[in-house]
Amino acid sequence: MALPSAKPFNRFEAPLEVGLHQDGRRLTPQRRKVLELFERIGAGMHLSAEDVHHQLLEARSRVSLATIYRTLRLLVQMGFLHELELSEGGHRFELSSDDHPDHHHLVCVRCGRTEEFESEQVLQAGRIAAERIGFHLIESTLNVRALCPTCQSQ
Amino acid sequence: MALPSAKPFNRFEAPLEVGLHQDGRRLTPQRRKVLELFERIGAGMHLSAEDVHHQLLEARSRVSLATIYRTLRLLVQMGFLHELELSEGGHRFELSSDDHPDHHHLVCVRCGRTEEFESEQVLQAGRIAAERIGFHLIESTLNVRALCPTCQSQ
DNA sequence: GTGCGTGCAAAATCTTTGCATACGC
DNA sequence: GCGTATGCAAAGATTTTGCACGCAC
Numbered sequence: 371m372a373l374p375s376a377k378p379f380n381r382f383e384a385p386l387e388v389g390l391h392q393d394g395r396r397l398t399p400q401r402r403k404v405l406e407l408f409e410r411i412g413a414g415m416h417l418s419a420e421d422v423h424h425q426l427l428e429a430r431s432r433v434s435l436a437t438i439y440r441t442l443r444l445l446v447q448m449g450f451l452h453e454l455e456l457s458e459g460g461h462r463f464e465l466s467s468d469d470h471p472d473h474h475h476l477v478c479v480r481c482g483r484t485e486e487f488e489s490e491q492v493l494q495a496g497r498i499a500a501e502r503i504g505f506h507l508i509e510s511t512l513n514v515r516a517l518c519p520t521c522q523s524q
Numbered sequence: 525m526a527l528p529s530a531k532p533f534n535r536f537e538a539p540l541e542v543g544l545h546q547d548g549r550r551l552t553p554q555r556r557k558v559l560e561l562f563e564r565i566g567a568g569m570h571l572s573a574e575d576v577h578h579q580l581l582e583a584r585s586r587v588s589l590a591t592i593y594r595t596l597r598l599l600v601q602m603g604f605l606h607e608l609e610l611s612e613g614g615h616r617f618e619l620s621s622d623d624h625p626d627h628h629h630l631v632c633v634r635c636g637r638t639e640e641f642e643s644e645q646v647l648q649a650g651r652i653a654a655e656r657i658g659f660h661l662i663e664s665t666l667n668v669r670a671l672c673p674t675c676q677s678q
Numbered sequence: 679g680t681g682c683g684t685g686c687a688a689a690a691t692c693t694t695t696g697c698a699t700a701c702g703c
Numbered sequence: 704g705c706g707t708a709t710g711c712a713a714a715g716a717t718t719t720t721g722c723a724c725g726c727a728c
Contacts, residue, residue, distance in 0.1 A: 396702050396707060416638065419693080434710050439693060452663075474650075476659050484570075485657055491649040496628075496668040499641040505630050505670035509606070512666045514650045516659035550682060550727050573718080588685050593718060 389448050400433045404441045405450055474512035543602050554587045558595045559604060628666035 386405055387397045407425055408417070417425070419438050426433050433441075445451040474492060476485040489512070496510035540559055541551045561579055562571070571579070573592050580587050587595075599605040628646060630639040643666070650664035 391703090394703095394707080398702070398708060400709070432710095435692095436694075436711080437709055440708080474653070476654055476657070478659065485659070487653040487656075489649045489653060492646055492666060495643045495645040495649075496666055499628070499643065500630055500668055500670050502641075503630070503639055504673040505632065505639070505668075508669045508671065510666055510668040512646060512650055512664055514654055514659075514664040515662045516654050517662065519658040545728090548682080552683060552727070554684070586685095589717095590686080590719075591684055594683080 386448075386450065395444075400437050401441050401444070403429075403431050403433060404438060405445060408451060474514065476514045476516055478516060478518035540602075540604065549598075554591050555595050555598070557583075557585050557587060558592065559599060562605060628668065630668045630670055632670060632672035 386401070390397050390401075403426060404422060407422060407429070411417070411425075419435065419442055422438050422442070423433070423435050426438075442451065446453050473486050473488045476487065478484075492512050493510060497507050500507040540555070544551050544555075557580060558576060561576060561583070565571075565579075573589065573596055576592050576596070577587070577589050580592075596605065600607050627640050627642045630641065632638075646666050647664060651661050654661040
């Protein structure tokens with residue numbers, strides 16, 4: 371008779387384990403708990419490192435904040451999580467100008483090269499989305515993560 | 525005979541002074557220097573608080589970092605500066621998911637309420653902008669800063 | 679003269695890191 | 704058993720704040 375599986379099935383666990391082992395890394399309870407938390411709350415929920423820490427504590431899992439920071443960075447690198455930039459964390463400033471209306475940024479994820487562009491289409495899409503749920507638009511910024519030509523050829 | 529103007533003309537100074545006085549605030553040399561710096565380097569340049577501090581020191585202006593933080597916040601509130609969110613400062617995470625492709629965020633600047641939406645139009649605009657300068661698109665996120673219905677009515 | 683703004687230094691956040699121990703492999 | 708990952712605490716980095724003084728108005 372077959373032994374019961376020690377771990378419940380988790381659609382993320384197999385890929386997580388495989389991905390980790392490819393790089394000589396290890397599947398630890400801490401890493402599993404962080405990823406399971408995100409799976410449990412579902413896509414589209416945004417948590418900070420501190421949020422993750424608290425949620426895990428409430429679920430009776432003590433994972434140190436340092437490990438959570440390390441794990442979040444790892445899971446983003448591996449593609450399991452996305453890192454968002456919402457307005458709270460903005461730390462750079464530029465001049466407002468009529469010649470230079472709402473504009474957007476293309477950032478090379480490898481070398482950091484940044485290019486700006488404008489797009490009436492984007493502006494309009496943001497406005498429509500805002501109006502649909504009754505928000506009043508203030509400004510919109512599209513951040514495009516990309517590879518620049520130089521980094522593509524390397 | 526007319527007295528010479530003590531201050532050189534500056535296209536931002538008059539609006540700055542007027543805007544400040546409307547709220548019972550004052551036009552100080554520090555505030556003027558910060559705004560002049562941004563004007564000197566031109567629209568589209570992105571500076572952090574620390575950058576502003578260094579640039580002013582090089583221009584022989586000692587303005588304390590605390591004042592720079594206070595002034596940047598003020599100038600953003602008044603609309604003279606924009607606050608950007610580039611990829612360096614992201615601090616929130618969400619699950620990646622095939623059911624939940626590139627999507628965008630509407631954030632209420634007052635209460636922080638966040639709504640998501642998707643837009644093929646935005647995706648396409650990002651793709652076109654990337655291809656135009658030879659970048660290869662990885663992902664794009666539109667952040668829309670807005671006022672939610674509740675906060676509008678207050 | 680009134681009271682807002684500044685500088686300074688201390689505090690509060692938020693995030694990273696060094697090191698000894700624990701444990702996945 | 705080897706070597707990666709963790710927890711802890713300390714260090715860093717960034718941003719905010721309390722307070723006395725200075726200066727814009």
